[in-house]
Amino acid sequence: xxxxxxxxxxxxxxxxxxxxxxxxxxxxxxxxxxxxxxxxxxxxxxxxxxxxxxxxxxxxxxxxxxxxxxxxxxxxxxxxxxxxxxxxxxxxxxxxxxxxxxxxxxxxxxxxxxxxxxxxxxxxxxxxxxxxxxxxxxxxxxxxxxxxxxxxxxxxxxxxxxxxxxxxxxxxxxxxxxxxxxxxxxxxxxxxxxxxxxxxxxxxxxxxxxxxxxxxxxxxxxxxxxxxxxxxxxxxxxxxxxxxxxxxxxxxxxxxxxxxxxxxxxxxxxxxxxxxxxxxxxxxxxxxxxxxxxxxxxxxxxxxxxxxxxxxxxxxxxxxxxxxxxxxxxxxxxxxxxxxxxxxxxxxxxxxxxxxxxxxxxxxxxxxxxxxxxxxxxxxxxxxxxxxxxxxxxxxxxxxxxxxxxxxxxxxxxxxxxxxxxxxxxxxxxxxxxxxxxxxxxxxxxxxxxxxxxxxxxxxx
Amino acid sequence: xxxxxxxxxxxxxxxxxxxxxxxxxxxxxxxxxxxxxxxxxxxxxxxxxxxxxxxxxxxxxxxxxxxxxxxxxxxxxxxxxxxxxxxxxxxxxxxxxxxxxxxxxxxxxxxxxxxxxxxx
Numbered sequence: 001x002x003x004x005x006x007x008x009x010x011x012x013x014x015x016x017x018x019x020x021x022x023x024x025x026x027x028x029x030x031x032x033x034x035x036x037x038x039x040x041x042x043x044x045x046x047x048x049x050x051x052x053x054x055x056x057x058x059x060x061x062x063x064x065x066x067x068x069x070x071x072x073x074x075x076x077x078x079x080x081x082x083x084x085x086x087x088x089x090x091x092x093x094x095x096x097x098x099x100x101x102x103x104x105x106x107x108x109x110x111x112x113x114x115x116x117x118x119x120x121x122x123x124x125x126x127x128x129x130x131x132x133x134x135x136x137x138x139x140x141x142x143x144x145x146x147x148x149x150x151x152x153x154x155x156x157x158x159x160x161x162x163x164x165x166x167x168x169x170x171x172x173x174x175x176x177x178x179x180x181x182x183x184x185x186x187x188x189x190x191x192x193x194x195x196x197x198x199x200x201x202x203x204x205x206x207x208x209x210x211x212x213x214x215x216x217x218x219x220x221x222x223x224x225x226x227x228x229x230x231x232x233x234x235x236x237x238x239x240x241x242x243x244x245x246x247x248x249x250x251x252x253x254x255x256x257x258x259x260x261x262x263x264x265x266x267x268x269x270x271x272x273x274x275x276x277x278x279x280x281x282x283x284x285x286x287x288x289x290x291x292x293x294x295x296x297x298x299x300x301x302x303x304x305x306x307x308x309x310x311x312x313x314x315x316x317x318x319x320x321x322x323x324x325x326x327x328x329x330x331x332x333x334x335x336x337x338x339x340x341x342x343x344x345x346x347x348x349x350x351x352x353x354x355x356x357x358x359x360x361x362x363x364x365x366x367x368x369x370x371x372x373x374x375x376x377x378x379x380x381x382x383x384x385x386x387x388x389x390x391x392x393x394x395x396x397x398x399x400x401x402x403x404x405x406x407x408x409x410x411x412x413x414x415x416x417x418x419x420x421x422x423x424x425x426x427x428x429x430x431x432x433x434x435x436x437x438x439x440x441x442x443x444x445x446x447x448x449x450x451x452x453x454x455x456x457x458x459x460x461x
Numbered sequence: 462x463x464x465x466x467x468x469x470x471x472x473x474x475x476x477x478x479x480x481x482x483x484x485x486x487x488x489x490x491x492x493x494x495x496x497x498x499x500x501x502x503x504x505x506x507x508x509x510x511x512x513x514x515x516x517x518x519x520x521x522x523x524x525x526x527x528x529x530x531x532x533x534x535x536x537x538x539x540x541x542x543x544x545x546x547x548x549x550x551x552x553x554x555x556x557x558x559x560x561x562x563x564x565x566x567x568x569x570x571x572x573x574x575x576x577x578x579x580x581x
Binding site: 072075079394397398401402404405406408409411412413415416428429431432433434435436438439441442443445446448449450452453456457459460 | 468472475479482483486487488489491494495497498501502505508521524525528529531532533535536537538539540541542544545546547548549551552553
């Protein structure tokens with residue numbers, strides 16, 4: 001098709017191609033603020049020469065195709081899952097932080113009041129009111145332990161409700177993606193409708209990744225097959241595989257895959273992973289530490305109290321009712337013999353039988369405040385409580401920092417792509433290598449820094 | 462020079478250097494990344510001269526807080542570095558280039574020219 005007609009045809013195709021390119025640019029500009037919109041790029045291909053005397057056939061439009069680097073999209077989804085996990089942990093631990101209160105104004109205040117009551121009893125050992133006050137402060141301390149345990153358990157139940165709601169959301173989104181897969185299967189990916197559906201399915205997958213960590217496999221027409229990180233299917237083609245719920249012995253929701261297998265332990269990212277982390281790891285840890293503290297205090301007080309003598313000269317009884325380690329905080333209670341009418345006389349303040357003025361045991365119980373009764377004999381009760389409060393705060397700070405870092409990672413990936421776009425592939429590769437080498441030069445110090453920080457921590461503890 | 466400051470002060474410097482590295486990675490800015498390397502090397506050299514035998518009781522809480530902050534800064538730099546590396550690898554692999562070294566430590570081996578330009 002050489003000759004004038006051929007040249008005119010070639011020029012017309014070139015003009016069409018350029019006009020189409022401008023349309024695509026206009027579309028990109030119009031959607032610059034549209035969430036989930038993927039920039040389209042015009043792909044032009046050289047037309048082959050039709051005969052030996054022609055230099056070539058000009059250009060033709062291959063089609064507008066969503067410019068997505070699948071590997072980077074996958075990475076972005078992973079980071080989004082991690083960010084949502086940290087966000088959920090941070091949010092829930094904020095509630096827990098309020099539940100445990102501030103150091104100096106919660107359980108430690110009740111501990112102080114309790115030991116102060118014994119100090120006052122040491123000053124007036126036969127005073128009935130001083131004895132009653134010891135019993136009352138003992139009850140107040142047990143109530144304070146119980147209140148904190150109740151607040152932590154209540155926080156665990158609240159998180160559990162959110163786990164259940166999140167599973168419903170996962171199923172709803174998976175069902176939507178299956179439906180979009182069906183639509184995409186019958187649509188050409190290079191048409192505007194195909195591109196729109198691809199944006200929609202990408203948004204849905206990102207939303208799902210925010211709830212639960214995913215593995216995705218892109219389908220031929222732009223849809224996705226999706227499974228959980230532990231390999232349980234959520235969407236395959238046009239069919240969704242809903243997650244189920246069952247309950248464990250504590251009444252907490254356990255998540256099952258479509259075949260009924262419990263997969264709760266395999267969900268560690270996304271908001272759902274964060275909620276499960278708080279419900280099944282953080283809160284049980286805090287409760288166990290609280291139980292240990294309550295158990296240690298009750299044991300320490302009982303051991304001393306039982307070496308003393310009450311107002312009637314009898315050997316002291318247990319101040320606190322016997323308590324098991326598990327659930328100690330919620331079940332701690334003063335011995336009913338002491339809370340009964342006149343029970344104050346059973347408080348063992350004396351170290352010598354029949355000598356009511358002896359206050360050796362009352363003084364020893366007051367000094368228990370400074371004794372390392374907790375954490376295997378390494379911390380006072382108040383210090384052990386401070387460590388629990390500190391741990392909650394530190395865990396929340398870690399989650400907040402993690403959330404902020406994940407947000408920076410998402411921006412970083414975008415910035416990195418922007419920084420190298422618009423240059424040749426060779427320049428892009430060279431720039432990327434410079435970033436990589438500069439990072440590696442810093443990363444060689446990381447192991448040493450780890451060691452330095454470990455050494456410092458070992459010295460502080 | 463190092464005897465005037467306690468471990469907490471040096472840990473604060475370490476955290477600041479790690480924060481600067483994290484910021485350089487987040488931007489990402491290659492010149493700042495290069496500068497961060499020199500800062501880290503300097504801070505670690507100071508640590509090597511520091512006597513870490515005892516910590517005064519009064520300094521423990523402050524040091525613990527600084528170490529926690531430094532650990533978070535290190536974790537941040539690691540996460541940002543991993544993400545940067547993954548994008549670099551993904552980009553180079555999509556272009557048909559390899560990012561490693563050969564046995565002799567030479568520069569990355571390039572794929573055949575025909576592999577380039579296959580982006581999209």
